[in-house]
Amino acid sequence: MEKIEVSIISKHTIKPSASTPRLQPYKLTLLDQLTPAMYVPMVFFYPITDPVFNLPQTLADLRQALSETLTLYYPLSGRVKNNLYIDDFEEGVPYLEARVNCDITDFLMLRKIECLNEFVPIKTFSMEAISDERYPLLGVQVNIFDSGIAIGVSGSHKLIDGRTADCFLKSWGAVFRGCREDIIHPCLSEAALLFPPRDDLPEKYIALMEGLRFAGKKVSTRRFVFDAKTISAIQDEAKSESVPKPSRVQAVTGFLWKHLIVASRALTSGTTSTKLSIAAQAVNIRSRMNMETVLDNATGNLMWWAPAILELSHTTPEISDLKLCDLVNLLNGSVKQCNDDYFETFKGKEGYESMCEYLDFQRIMSSIEPTPEIYTFSSWTSFFNQLDFGWGRSSWIGVTGKIESAYCNSTVLVPTQCDTGIEAWVSLEEEKMATLKQDPQFLAAASPNPPVSRC
Structure with a gap:
């Protein structure tokens, strides 16, 4: 097989869909403050064999579902300020769509794990975001194979741990499927009450x-x-x-x-x-x-x-x-x-x-x-x-x-x-x-x- 190539075909910024009043800044916890703002990657591979699969509609629906999910999980759409809180929720989530030049089944057989970094939008386990408040808390890349899709996610550990990512991604999937009863509604205030942030953290x-x-x-x-x-x-x-x-x-x-x-x-x-x-x-x-x-x-x-x-x-x-x-x-x-x-x-x-x-x-x-x-x-x-x-x-x-x-x-x-x-x-x-x-x-x-x- 030729070299695997991942070509970006479109770039978007996805924001919460609901028009809401001015939201109060989201407080980080002390544990968030102590956690480096590195990006943890995860890529989910889905072979698709449906003969009537509508790719353009699927891509549009994924973007819309993400926007609706961010209305519930709006902190993921913001930016960290002074290692104390998250604000500017209209900044949004970078969202890329990419074409991969092979069949998804062939890729899974090849086990070319070194290619995985090309399937996520932000550099893996990078410290670049630590001193730059412009960096997003979440990035998404939808990778289009022949006969399949791989959804790549870059989540900043400044806010996103395993359970947070699990709840968010399952909710995005539920909105996309139209199964709103499966949405996991987040609790956005309890953690900071238990472990309040410090503005004098050494x-x-x-x-x-x-x-x-x-x-x-x-x-x-x-x-x-x-x-x-x-x-x-x-x-x-x-x-x-x-x-x-x-x-x-x-x-x-x-x-x-x-x-x-x-x-x-x-x-x-x-x-x-x-x-x-x-x-x-x-x-x-x-x-x-x-x-x-x-x-x-x-x-x-x-x-x-x-x-x-x-x-x-x-x-x-x-x-x-x-x-x-x-x-x-x-x-x-x-x-x-x-x-x-x-x-x-x-x-x-x-x-x-x-x-x-x-x-x-x-x-x-x-x-x-x-x-x-x-x-x-x-x-x-x-x-x-x-x-x-x-x-x-x-x-x-x-x-x-x-x-x-x-x-x-x-x-x-x-x-x-x-x-x-x-x-x-x-x-x-x-x-x-x-x-x-x-x-x-x-x-x-x-x-x-x-x-x-x-x-």
Whole structure:
């Protein structure tokens, strides 16, 4: 096949459809303020075989449905001001339409994940938006293949976490399908009441959070797939008295963490120093507070990192002999600590002092020598599963191609669309990725970038 080319054929700016009175600025939360304004990509692939499919009408309806959805989710149409609030909701969302020079089925078989960045409108995991308030919070690109459509979304993490994106995209699909009973109405005020923003937030804390995400190294991104049978075997190995029934996500996260440690140690063999390996799992605050029914549809970064910490030294046994069940036990324990009592300490104006104590501790941890290795794990396995624009479930969710920024040591877990497998999208320093890809025990379980299965 010739080189895959993505050609932009039209550009629009989509604004909320309803003519509303002057809206009050939308307040960010303290958690939003601390989150770098990087763009997280996601691309949803939909093969379409309907012989009477009307492409021009479909494109027009998608634009109109997005405009109507933005009337409910109007903060996504605005711009961030002073890292405190969102205003200028008439600025709108950049919306591109593009033609791809191949059949969607052929593309899915080719597995050219490096092309995925061409299917989203804004640079992936870029820090460009941090100091520029002109940057949008959301961008959309509709990619037109022969016999299919891929909807690419760039969401700024300044406001959009997994649950926020899930609610918004499902609502857009519901409006497009004409199923208004499936619209998820957002709660736009509750999060800022719980975690109010600060106009005196020290710059050192913002810099800390940016530094934890961007390590200043060349990055390689690869996709590894764990099928259902393999995951079941990993779960069996991960069992322990403390965690008798590890979840699929727990087991795969533990397996990945173990082999990331193996890869790291292979590159630093002979060291005699103590080093911390930290696996930080993203947890949804909404489901971990007693206010769950109120928070479930709240917008914003209502997520937190649960750090599992492992101390490694020259006296540690052979790294490959680390027991998976012990790592999963650490992962499970760190998530258990993220409960209502824990988050209660950060609530309201009184919680700011506790937040500062937590951030100061993180600064101390990040400055110790040798520098701890921090791996972040985000699971999308409970999101986007029923994202339907009238063409059924997506055949595949693509995450990211080549990352040109220094965003590394990050893994996103995505459900396979045809069974109960899991795709792990891993971004590491290039040298460490090369070592991971030569690990025979890892490759016995993780298939490197196999073709996408058709349902």
